[in-house]
Amino acid sequence: xxxxxxxxxxxxxxxxxxxxxxxxxxxxxxxxxxxxxxxxxxxxxxxxxxxxxxxxxxxxxxxxxxxxxxxxxxxxxxxxxxxxxxxxxxxxxxxxxxxxxxxxxxxxxxxxxx
Amino acid sequence: xxxxxxxxxxxxxxxxxxxxxxxxxxxxxxxxxxxxxxxxxxxxxxxxxxxxxxxxxxxxxxxxxxxxxxxxxxxxxxxxxxxxxxxxxxxxxxxxxxxxxxxxxxxxxxxxx
Numbered sequence: 001x002x003x004x005x006x007x008x009x010x011x012x013x014x015x016x017x018x019x020x021x022x023x024x025x026x027x028x029x030x031x032x033x034x035x036x037x038x039x040x041x042x043x044x045x046x047x048x049x050x051x052x053x054x055x056x057x058x059x060x061x062x063x064x065x066x067x068x069x070x071x072x073x074x075x076x077x078x079x080x081x082x083x084x085x086x087x088x089x090x091x092x093x094x095x096x097x098x099x100x101x102x103x104x105x106x107x108x109x110x111x112x113x114x
Numbered sequence: 115x116x117x118x119x120x121x122x123x124x125x126x127x128x129x130x131x132x133x134x135x136x137x138x139x140x141x142x143x144x145x146x147x148x149x150x151x152x153x154x155x156x157x158x159x160x161x162x163x164x165x166x167x168x169x170x171x172x173x174x175x176x177x178x179x180x181x182x183x184x185x186x187x188x189x190x191x192x193x194x195x196x197x198x199x200x201x202x203x204x205x206x207x208x209x210x211x212x213x214x215x216x217x218x219x220x221x222x223x224x225x226x227x
Contacts (some may be wrong), residue, residue: 032214043220044157044206051214089156093214100145100210104157 002027006090006105013080013112021075021108023064023090031092033057033066033073034102038087047075047088080112116141116209118219126225127197134193135222137207142187147208148180151221157206163190197226 007022025031035047035057048057053068062077073090090105117140127133137146145164149157160180161171169182183191194201207219 034215036216044218046215046217049215091216093210093216095214100214100216101147101159101162102157102208102210102214102216103159107156 002031002092002094002103004090004092004103004105006088006108009107010109010111013110015082015112015114016079017112019075019077019080019084019110021088021090021110023073023075023105025071025073025090025092027071027092027094029094031094033064034091034093035062035064035073035075036089036091036104038089038107040086044089080110082112082114085110085112116143116211116217118207118209118217120205120207120219120222122222123220124223124225126227128227129198131197132193132195133197133224134191135205135207137190137192137219139188139209143209144187145210146184146190147210147216148182148190148192149206149208149218151204151206153202160192160205194224197224199226202226 003026005024032051034049036044037047048059050057050066056065064073064075087107089107091102119138121136148160151157159172160175161169163169163182163184165184181193202225204221206221208216210216
């Protein structure tokens, strides 16, 4: 079946530090990959997505590249801000094998200190 | 896009009672999904609700505990039955588009005492 594995958290950084959150996946088909963010007390929001190999998703300074050869979709940001403090979820959707349902990673709590 | 609303936004319930959560979407969708997010955990799919047919439950979830209704293409309900403190979670309604991207409701935060 499909699965998503995220780096163990939580992650604590100082403002303007470089961020990487690792995400690897297992899928039998050709999944679409997503990063969702959950800010404190808020709902789940799509941060970025990539639908095929070598696609790069980007939004709000965050980037992730769909790497089929390494089955990875690592999230990066060059300079984090306090306002980026949130929980980040990597997820996949495999239309061929599981329809439109999403499979989520464990989530990574990011705290950015001023 | 899709705008999803849920009611109630939160509730505190007594052990042994049931709570029905409503989900309303601003457009017609074929499938609606119900997820559970236990405290400090990730999202786990409970079931997929199709209009006009029985919901499809994931492993570990059963209809007697989580009955679902899907009376039309914009609305669904999830009932959490015979609640225990272990059911304390955020319950989220979701729909997907053709790219697989999911849209989520704001969630229902349930506390069972």
